[in-house]
Amino acid sequence: MRGAPRKLRWVGLLGEIAPPARLARDAFFVSYARRDAKAVRAILAEGRAAGHAFWMDRTDIAPGRKWPSAVVSAIRAAKGAIVFCSPAAYASDHVLREVALAAQFKKPILPVIIAGGRGPDEFLYYLSAHQSVDVGADPAWRIHFLEALEGLRQGRSRLS
Numbered sequence: 001m002r003g004a005p006r007k008l009r010w011v012g013l014l015g016e017i018a019p020p021a022r023l024a025r026d027a028f029f030v031s032y033a034r035r036d037a038k039a040v041r042a043i044l045a046e047g048r049a050a051g052h053a054f055w056m057d058r059t060d061i062a063p064g065r066k067w068p069s070a071v072v073s074a075i076r077a078a079k080g081a082i083v084f085c086s087p088a089a090y091a092s093d094h095v096l097r098e099v100a101l102a103a104q105f106k107k108p109i110l111p112v113i114i115a116g117g118r119g120p121d122e123f124l125y126y127l128s129a130h131q132s133v134d135v136g137a138d139p140a141w142r143i144h145f146l147e148a149l150e151g152l153r154q155g156r157s158r159l160s
Helices: 020-025 034-049 067-077 093-104 121-127 141-153
Strands: 010-012 015-017 027-031 053-055 080-085 109-113
Touching: 027 034, 027 067, 027 093, 034 053, 034 080, 034 141, 067 093, 080 093, 080 121, 080 141, 093 109, 093 121, 109 121, 109 141
Parallel strands: 027 053, 027 080, 080 109
Antiparallel strands: 010 015
């Protein structure tokens, strides 16, 4: 006997999540180094509490989907890109490619510095024109982070 169709659940490493395709359109793409994941999740919790959505590779790529195409699709669909800057991120070819794609797709970019300053020339090329939030140096980083997210959501790529 057949019952009602089962509703699909998406489960990422951090628990149940929204289906990736739907989430990406309303979300900010998150570019980060794996080594920084704990700090990144803590910072993103502030944004989620304010109603913002984020797309992260480890939690939002559907099972069986090819990683590179999922990342490209998510960047293309995202409202903007949040780039978590640190020595580990600066050493990551993946983070650099994601930043380059966000720039190529003309997405607003918010650099969030969690360690190591603005970074090497490869990153400065893409990030120097964008207002950043420095978590370590700015005691009001939470306020500035939320203001920047709201600005990006409204289509402004810089803080006023």
